Amino acid sequence: MIDSVIAGKTHVTHTMIPKVQSGRNIPCLNCFLGNKSKIVFLITLVCIICSYTGLRWYATAKPQVYEKRLPHFIIIGVKKSGTRALLSFIKMHPDIVTTGMEVHFFDRNESYEQGLDWYRDMMPASLPDQLTGEKSPGYYRTLFVPQRIHEMNSSIKLILVVREPIERCMSNYLQHASKNARHGSFASEVLLSNGEVNEQSPHVFNSNYDLFIDMWLKRFPRKQLKIVDGNLLITHPHLVLQEVQEFLGVRQYINEEFFQYDEKKGFYCYFNESEFKCLGDSKGRAHPEISPAVKLKLYQYFQLRNELFFKKIGKRFDWKVNLTGNGS
Incomplete structure (x- = not known):
């Protein structure tokens, strides 16, 4: 309250002074x-x-670190069925690295005794998100190999390439003949003197795919074993690579555009870095004529073995054989 003097009179004026309030x-x-x-x-x-x-x-x-790793998949065979071609083709995938040479770690005791560190050192360096693979076609027919691989990695993926057995016999014979000056004719090496099939001939024995499949299926579930038709690999490689990429769990990268047919060799060439590259001179060698009688004998023999193999793997290949000429 403030007192004011107006016209000689005291006048009281009430003026409100605000109180200081708290922040809240x-x-x-x-x-x-x-x-x-x-x-x-x-x-x-x-x-x-x-x-x-x-x-x-x-x-x-x-930065991603390159390291040498044990393989995620192995091409286990069969020799002269297209294992080299498949390895060369699958290497085109940027998410896959493979060995250049056949390691033969599991089927040769002198290598196996070196241990897994030695085996790992044989592998190419890879990034963490890449798959590592190798191929040694001698694995398929060697009795102790499935157990050795299983002990290393029971969940590893395996690839088996098989081919119409008469063609495989001939390819095996040609390779043998090219390295040995003294060799008999094809007929003399696959047939006995009485005209029956020589089951002990390495050309014939290694074409009996049913003899070896059981030891693999005993150690590994069927879903871990991809069985490739080697004949389809020759005629339609992109279809086979589509299946293999799916089996390995990598993206579908390799397609029909990666292949170019070579009329002279009768094989497909593949795209390597910046150009198409064909397989070596030993691939696509012309097969000599086989007499219809010899071919018929082999056909009858392998027909039963093939059926046993198809039944065991739960899959059938449409292998056609021309019994009147040299082709299959």
């Missing part, structure tokens, strides 16, 4: 504090997001 009672200050809390919350949230994003970026941007 000032509306505008409440707004400020509320907004400040929101700002602090938003800044904290942004920091968390940036930290998470930074970690993700570091995980993906940091």
Whole structure:
């Protein structure tokens, strides 16, 4: 209350002086504090997001390390059925690396005794997201190999390439003849003197696919074994590679555009880096004429063995044999 003098009279004027209020009672200050809390919350949230994003970026941007790893898959055979061709084709995939040479770790005691560290050192260096593979066609027919591979990795994926057995016999014979100056005719090496099939001939014996499949299925479930038709690999390689890529669990990268047919060799060439490359001179060699009588004898013999093999694997291949001429 303030006293004022007006016209000689004392006049009392009441003037309200505001009281000092606490911060919690000032509306505008409440707004400020509320907004400040929101700002602090938003800044904290942004920091968390940036930290998470930074970690993700570091995980993906940091340099990938090349290392030698034990194989994720092995091409186990069969010799002269297209194992080299399949290996060359599958190497075109950027997510797959393979050995260049046949390692023969599991079927040769002198190599196996070197241990897994030695075996790993035989593999090419790879990135963590790449698959490593090798091929040694002698594995399929060697009795102790399935157990040795199983002991290394019971979940490994295996690929078996099989071919119409009469064609495989001839290819095996041609390779043998090219390395041995003294060799008999094809008929003399696959038939006995009485005209029956010589089951002990390596050309014939290794074409009996049914003899060896049981020891593999005893150690590995059928789903871990991809059986490839070697004849289809010759005529339609892109179809086979489509199946193999699916089996290995990699993206479908290799397609029909990666192959170019060579009329002279009768085989498909494959795209290697910047150009098409054909397989070596030993691939696609012309087969000598086989007499219809010899071919018929072999056909009758293998017909039963093939049926046993198809039954065991739960799959059939449409192998056609021309009994009147040299072709199959």
